[in-house]
Amino acid sequence: MPIDIGERLRxxxxxxxxxxxxxxxxxxDHYFAVLNATLxxxxxxxNAHTIYVAVTNPxxxxxxxxxxxxxxxxxxxxxxxxxxxxxxxxxxxxxxxxVESPRALEEIMLRVEYLLRKYPHPRxxxxxxxxxxxxxxxxxxxxxxxxxxxxxxxxxxxxLTLVLETVEEEQTGVEQMLNLVVDETIDxxxxxx
Amino acid sequence: MESPSDAPASAPSGTxxxxxxxxxxxxxxxxxxxxxxxxxEGGIPRGNMVLVAGSVGTGKTTLxxxxxxxxxxxxxxxxxISVTEASSKLIQNxxxxxxxxxxxxxxxxxxxxxxxxxxxxxGLGEEELTGEEIDILIRTIRDLVRSLGAQRLVLDSLTSVCxxxxxxxxxxxxxxxxxxxxxxxxxTSLLVSEIGPNPARYSLHGVEEAIVDGVILLWNTRRFGDxxxxxxxVKMRGTSHSRAQYVLELTPxxxxxxxxxxxxxxxxx
Numbered sequence: 410m411p412i413d414i415g416e417r418l419r420x421x422x423x424x425x426x427x428x429x430x431x432x433x434x435x436x437x438d439h440y441f442a443v444l445n446a447t448l449x450x451x452x453x454x455x456n457a458h459t460i461y462v463a464v465t466n467p468x469x470x471x472x473x474x475x476x477x478x479x480x481x482x483x484x485x486x487x488x489x490x491x492x493x494x495x496x497x498x499x500x501x502x503x504x505x506x507x508v509e510s511p512r513a514l515e516e517i518m519l520r521v522e523y524l525l526r527k528y529p530h531p532r533x534x535x536x537x538x539x540x541x542x543x544x545x546x547x548x549x550x551x552x553x554x555x556x557x558x559x560x561x562x563x564x565x566x567x568x569l570t571l572v573l574e575t576v577e578e579e580q581t582g583v584e585q586m587l588n589l590v591v592d593e594t595i596d597x598x599x600x601x602x
Numbered sequence: 603m604e605s606p607s608d609a610p611a612s613a614p615s616g617t618x619x620x621x622x623x624x625x626x627x628x629x630x631x632x633x634x635x636x637x638x639x640x641x642x643e644g645g646i647p648r649g650n651m652v653l654v655a656g657s658v659g660t661g662k663t664t665l666x667x668x669x670x671x672x673x674x675x676x677x678x679x680x681x682x683i684s685v686t687e688a689s690s691k692l693i694q695n696x697x698x699x700x701x702x703x704x705x706x707x708x709x710x711x712x713x714x715x716x717x718x719x720x721x722x723x724x725g726l727g728e729e730e731l732t733g734e735e736i737d738i739l740i741r742t743i744r745d746l747v748r749s750l751g752a753q754r755l756v757l758d759s760l761t762s763v764c765x766x767x768x769x770x771x772x773x774x775x776x777x778x779x780x781x782x783x784x785x786x787x788x789x790t791s792l793l794v795s796e797i798g799p800n801p802a803r804y805s806l807h808g809v810e811e812a813i814v815d816g817v818i819l820l821w822n823t824r825r826f827g828d829x830x831x832x833x834x835x836v837k838m839r840g841t842s843h844s845r846a847q848y849v850l851e852l853t854p855x856x857x858x859x860x861x862x863x864x865x866x867x868x869x870x871x
Binding site: 509510512513514515516518519520522523526527548550551554555558 | 825826828830849851853855858859860861862863864865
């Protein structure tokens with residue numbers, strides 16, 4: 410029986426860390442289902458503030474999709490770690506902060522921290538899009554350390570953390586590493602959309 | 603005067619002594635920089651004289667200024683003695699931070715003094731200071747702190763002062779006496795020390811770090827070509843503290859810190 414991602418996420422205890430597995434063969438459908446569930450079903454319906462860490466696609470692209478889902482500008486902020494490296498940040502978004510490189514993992518942590526402090530909210534969500542993109546730029550030891558520290562920090566502050574993961578054909582160790590740090594994995598392919 | 607951060611001989615607010623805690627916890631001067639206070643177990647022991655050492659662009663002045671602003675916000679009069687940069691320019695730069703409040707200056711809680719102006723008034727020349735002139739300088743700083751009732755002091759930079767005190771024994775004497783005077787007045791001080799990017803020591807002469815109660819070291823490090831600002835507490839008398847390295851970011855709301863990721867590698871200045 411297909412699962413409803415939004416319902417699953419809403420039912421999680423505060424401070425949970427969840428991996429959302431996306432099938433690359435159905436990337437567009439799965440990605441939109443994830444955005445719909447996180448930004449609209451969970452974000453808007455629970456009146457939460459979402460901090461979206463954009464590493465796969467630039468914040469401007471995700472913001473366009475978020476607008477299509479009627480997400481208000483004061484309910485989402487971006488940590489964009491990809492536009493700089495693409496030399497594509499001439500028109501910065503008012504609700505985004507830009508990190509120079511996806512290799513600056515501490516800076517990503519600090520920008521998330523900055524946004525959590527700047528926009529204190531009873532319910533916050535952090536979306537990391539994605540573990541695979543971070544793995545392209547960072548060695549596995551650094552990435553494991555990053556996720557271990559960040560996710561524990563967010564858990565202690567009752568922040569729901571969602572990590573997007575594209576399922577890879579070959580074993581790269583990313584999946585194993587993520588399994589060690591998240592509380593739950595949701596396979597988007599099994600979810601009803 | 604007891605300040606809000608003068609905790610009794612028990613754990614400072616927000617910290618617990620833990621199983622390895624000391625028998626007595628000294629009253630703290632919370633820096634107001636949350637990450638720093640966490641790794642210092644509540645803040646700098648009150649009355650300590652601390653060297654803030656780092657190369658250019660590592661955030662020494664910003665850290666020191668935030669320490670003063672946060673103190674002034676808590677009702678502790680805070681004094682900045684500038685040696686190299688005009689106060690007006692410092693205030694202009696400070697106004698870009700959200701944590702800065704101009705009213706703290708207007709109401710006299712945050713005071714800026716330019717040392718070259720003091721040198722002029724005291725008739726101290728441009729050259730090397732004599733023993734007598736060093737004595738006058740110490741008394742002037744002490745009287746300034748006393749008359750203002752300052753509980754926090756920043757001297758930016760100690761290096762510039764030490765350029766005019768050439769002999770190691772005179773520097774040692776200057777530091778010892780200044781530290782003693784400030785401690786007696788209950789004033790916690792940060793002395794900014796400018797060092798090179800790959801230092802063998804934390805100050806101009808190497809004498810200074812032996813005298814002070816604490817050393818906060820800042821440096822830039824590279825990972826895959828990107829520069830990270832790193833901070834580490836090398837020494838702090840009167841408290842146990844973290845010895846780990848932290849990445850520091852100067853954000854509009856103030857300094858934020860995160861653990862320096864190593865990925866199994868060594869790191870250092």
